[in-house]
Amino acid sequence: MSELLIVGSEQDNTRLDRFLADQYEEYTRSFLQKLIDQGNVSINGISVKKSGIKLKENDEVSVTLPEPQPLEVVAEDIPLDILYEDDDVILINKPKGMVVHPAAGHTSGTIVNALLYHCKDSLSGINGVIRPGIVHRIDMDTTGVIIACKNDASHNCIAAQLKEHSITRRYYAIVHGNLKEDEGVIDAPIGRDPNNRKRMAINHKNGKDAVTHYKVLERFGRFTWIECRLETGRTHQIRVHMASIGHPLLGDALYGPAKCPYQLQGQTLHAYVLGFIHPSTGEYMEFQAPLPDYFEDLLKKLRQSSAG
Incomplete structure (x- = not known):
């Protein structure tokens, strides 16, 4: 299966492996490197085997992908x-x-x-x-x-x-630090982190539009409980956006401190409201998922420690 990709103006002078990594987020860098090594990538009709070659605007990059193996x-x-x-x-x-x-x-x-x-x-x-x-x-x-x-x-x-960004999506999160404002909007494009394939990042060159609205619900001094409303739904959006303003999610080792003062399994993030127009009835419906026990217990601990 071959695909033809055209290099845009914003990708001028980008390395071939970086370009492919941005185009094929579902594949690892090592998989893409192997494609190049095996001669499955060509630029303007010429097969290339160097991942570091720089691309120019309007270059035609042809990629031959192996047939997907059926997963049962x-x-x-x-x-x-x-x-x-x-x-x-x-x-x-x-x-x-x-x-x-x-x-x-x-x-x-x-x-x-x-x-x-x-x-x-x-x-x-x-x-x-x-x-x-x-x-x-x-x-x-x-x-x-x-x-x-x-x-x-x-x-x-x-x-x-x-x-169309018409679905209602509200999340609860606990973040590091004490936010200055009671509410705010983060409007910053998100794309793959060029230095770490496992992470997303604010990426003005190759990112996609991303907008998060946040509102403070309760302050605990060192931590803040917030509500986030998504306009867009990019990968790791809330985690990346909150970290970008200096308030990463509590428990998020990927975007925040490696050490966590509480015993947590990953980030404190809960999708608590989803609202949509029902496909058959045309009526707006909204559903809430109650806070999980670990989140409730953490809020109690934070209230106790901030009161003390």
Whole structure:
């Protein structure tokens, strides 16, 4: 399978491996390097095997990708905390540590494995066998409400609302530090961190528009409980945006301090509200996922320590 990519003005003078990494976020740098080494990448019709070659605006980069290997996703009888379900959609309160769909290193125990067992054949097929029913996802250690679709018409409807930024998405988070303002807006594009493939970053050159609204709910001195409302849904958006203004999420070792004063499994981030226009009825529906126990317990500890 070959794909033709055109180098844009903003990518002029970019290294070939960097360019490919930005285009194919789902692949590792080592996988892309192997493609180059094996002669599967050409520039303006000439095969190249140097990853450091600099590209020019309007260069035509041809990439031959191997045929994807079919991944058999097995239905698993995993309990789901179902907030709502009908013939079109199912809303789930995702627990901490659960991956949304299978990927390298996580081929079982995912939301998809559980959905295949619960819904049988009633899941949209637009995202293929790896992500049936999945229109959006939240990180493994983020908790809260996620929607899946049971047919392609519902999938297209919800996907369109996501693209138009008309879906209501509110999150609770606890961040390091004491925010100066009671509320604010972070408008900064997010893209892959050029220095670390596992991270996203504020990327004005190759990033996509990202907007997060935040509001302070409670202050604890060294930490602050906030509500975030997403206009866009970029990978790690809240984590990257809050870290970019000096207030990374508590427990987030990827974007914040490596050491955490509390015993936590990843970032303190909870998707507590999801609102959308129902695909069949046309009515607005909104669902809330209650705060998980670990979050409630942490708030109690923070209140006690700030009072003391």
